[in-house]
Amino acid sequence: MDANADLSEQEEGPTGAILRDLPSPYQAHANGLLHLPRFLAKIRKHLAGELPTSYQRNFTKGFDGFLCLHLGVEPQEIMNAVEASPNDSELEAILEKILPSDLRPHEWNRKVVQMGMSQMGREKLAEVKKDMGIPERDDLISFADVIEYDEGRIS
Numbered sequence: 001m002d003a004n005a006d007l008s009e010q011e012e013g014p015t016g017a018i019l020r021d022l023p024s025p026y027q028a029h030a031n032g033l034l035h036l037p038r039f040l041a042k043i044r045k046h047l048a049g050e051l052p053t054s055y056q057r058n059f060t061k062g063f064d065g066f067l068c069l070h071l072g073v074e075p076q077e078i079m080n081a082v083e084a085s086p087n088d089s090e091l092e093a094i095l096e097k098i099l100p101s102d103l104r105p106h107e108w109n110r111k112v113v114q115m116g117m118s119q120m121g122r123e124k125l126a127e128v129k130k131d132m133g134i135p136e137r138d139d140l141i142s143f144a145d146v147i148e149y150d151e152g153r154i155s
Contacts, residue, residue, distance in 0.1 A: 013132075013150055016054025019045070024153055025063060025112060025144040030092070032105035034112040035144075039064045040091070043082040063112065063143070070108045071099055116142040 011018045022041050029036035042059060045051040051059060058064070060075035068075045077098055085091035116125040121143075128146055129135050140146050140154070148154040 017052035018151055019052065019055065020152060022151065024151075025147050028105075028109070031095075031099075031103055032109070033067070033103055034105075034109045035063050035067055039067060039078065040082060043079050046079070047083055063115070066111065066115075067108065070111070071103065073098060112144055113142060115144065116146075 011020065022045075023037040025035045025038050027037050028034050029040075042051060042055060042064070046056075046059060060068075060079075064075060068078065078095075081091060081094040081098060085094055115121060125140070125143065125146065126135065128143075129137055129140060132146070132150065134140070134149070137149070140149055145154065
């Protein structure tokens with residue numbers, strides 16, 4: 001399916017098309033890293049031409065890019081691993097080769113859950129919530145929370 005093909009099959013929200021089948025940014029990979037299952041799922045959708053425009057603007061940037069920066073790899077390396085893998089076990093074997101031996105999941109996971117809590121982050125988060133039409137949502141305190149809300153895992 002083309003990324004801009006019949007979006008009527010997808011739910012539309014304040015940020016554009018909403019994918020309800022992506023893993024939560026709070027979901028950990030078997031190696032302990034939050035957001036990695038989500039990034040891998042977005043890559044699969046991208047490779048299949050099924051990643052909507054609303055997701056493409058932050059694809060390999062945002063959490064995806066920060067994760068790669070944390071790991072010391074380029075997003076394209078992860079994309080190549082997904083593309084070259086016929087199944088999950090092959091992907092895991094490739095990831096084990098290209099990712100550092102010390103993933104420091106405790107450092108990365110803290111960043112994921114706290115992104116949006118610095119003064120600058122709170123200002124940007126307030127702007128994002130205003131653009132989404134939910135400026136009063138004081139319970140959404142991180143960017144991961146906003147993703148959870150946008151994709152319907154937080155009501």
